[in-house]
Amino acid sequence: MTGRRASFLLGFAAPFFRVTAGAVLALSGYLKAVRHPAEFEATLASYWFFPGVLLAPLARIVPWLELVVGLFLAAGYFTRATALAGAALYMGFVGVLGQAILRKLPLKDCGCFGQAGPHLQPIQALSLDVVMVVFCLLVFFDREKNLSADRWIEK
Amino acid sequence: MDKTKKRVWVGLGLLAVAVVSVAVGQRSPGFSGEAPAYRQKGPSRARVTITEYSDFQCPKCGQAVPIVNKLLTTYPNDVRLVFHHAPLKQHKWAVLAAQAAESAGLQDKFWEYADHLFSKQTEWSPVLDPKPLFITYAKEIGLDVDLFTKDLESPLVAEKVRKEKEQADALEIPATPTFFINDRMLVGDTQLAGNGARYIEQDLAQ
Numbered sequence: 001m002t003g004r005r006a007s008f009l010l011g012f013a014a015p016f017f018r019v020t021a022g023a024v025l026a027l028s029g030y031l032k033a034v035r036h037p038a039e040f041e042a043t044l045a046s047y048w049f050f051p052g053v054l055l056a057p058l059a060r061i062v063p064w065l066e067l068v069v070g071l072f073l074a075a076g077y078f079t080r081a082t083a084l085a086g087a088a089l090y091m092g093f094v095g096v097l098g099q100a101i102l103r104k105l106p107l108k109d110c111g112c113f114g115q116a117g118p119h120l121q122p123i124q125a126l127s128l129d130v131v132m133v134v135f136c137l138l139v140f141f142d143r144e145k146n147l148s149a150d151r152w153i154e155k
Numbered sequence: 156m157d158k159t160k161k162r163v164w165v166g167l168g169l170l171a172v173a174v175v176s177v178a179v180g181q182r183s184p185g186f187s188g189e190a191p192a193y194r195q196k197g198p199s200r201a202r203v204t205i206t207e208y209s210d211f212q213c214p215k216c217g218q219a220v221p222i223v224n225k226l227l228t229t230y231p232n233d234v235r236l237v238f239h240h241a242p243l244k245q246h247k248w249a250v251l252a253a254q255a256a257e258s259a260g261l262q263d264k265f266w267e268y269a270d271h272l273f274s275k276q277t278e279w280s281p282v283l284d285p286k287p288l289f290i291t292y293a294k295e296i297g298l299d300v301d302l303f304t305k306d307l308e309s310p311l312v313a314e315k316v317r318k319e320k321e322q323a324d325a326l327e328i329p330a331t332p333t334f335f336i337n338d339r340m341l342v343g344d345t346q347l348a349g350n351g352a353r354y355i356e357q358d359l360a361q
Contacts, residue, residue, distance in 0.1 A: 034180040039329040042342035
């Protein structure tokens with residue numbers, strides 16, 4: 001496949017990748033942001049990864065970060081920057097989940113979507129996050145920005 | 156409209172969507188201070204109420220007992236504890252254990268029995284039928300064993316525990332143990348140990 005053809009195909013597929021990666025991120029942030037922060041703090045503590053002093057601030061900040069970056073990404077607003085931020089967030093989740101799996105921590109639920117959302121096993125969440133990292137990177141390399149807020153703004 | 160204005164409006168619009176959707180959907184589990192007198196500890200007019208949702212088969216709930224007791228002894232005049240059953244479905248004997256504790260409560264020995272259940276958790280949790288052990292524990296703390304056994308099998312006690320479980324489910328208690336210090340939630344023994352005394356001090360200072 002020529003570079004031009006690949007770029008053309010990516011232009012068509014990128015909106016799907018962008019909306020999917022953004023929506024998953026926004027949904028996981030929303031479902032945690034609407035709940036009491038103590039819940040997510042307890043989830044973070046169960047990973048035995050973060051210093052205790054960071055748990056409360058992270059439990060308050062991360063869901064909002066996910067929600068805002070997810071919404072921006074899904075809408076295609078500052079698309080390349082938010083795709084990069086989304087990839088960074090997903091890679092962070094991969095790292096935290098990966099260390100939990102390697103250490104065989106007894107986690108029944110990744111806690112990614114809070115108490116009310118889908119309950120994924122850590123390995124399922126890790127697989128989803130890896131796919132989302134790929135989606136974000138593909139969006140980052142897409143120059144067309146079809147069906148995005150950026151495209152409308154630049155018109 | 157120029158590009159900069161468009162960009163600002165789109166950004167503000169997206170941020171507004173985030174803030175409004177969270178504000179509309181926000182829900183914190185509520186809690187109920189209502190519980191039989193035998194499941195309450197401390198002065199009834201205490202300025203701070205610790206409401207606990209607990210499961211006798213949950214190891215973390217057992218680990219929380221000394222932390223709660225320390226808070227109660229540190230603030231003997233200002234803190235009251237209200238206990239609620241929140242037996243988790245993955246714990247096979249949690250409902251029966253709650254029924255046993257309720258049966259002990261009917262003889263006004265809820266707390267002694269609850270302490271016994273937590274301290275012997277590893278003994279009764281893995282057995283095929285913990286009922287004989289529950290009856291032994293009743294004997295050990297001086298309960299009327301015939302009455303205890305009758306209550307343990309009583310549909311009324313079972314119904315009481317079922318209602319408590321329904322209430323905990325409806326409140327979407329995220330895990331056990333979950334505590335409310337007045338209206339502030341703490342999930343797990345670690346959060347209680349880390350923030351319990353601070354929250355109490357803050358509420359007492361108001």
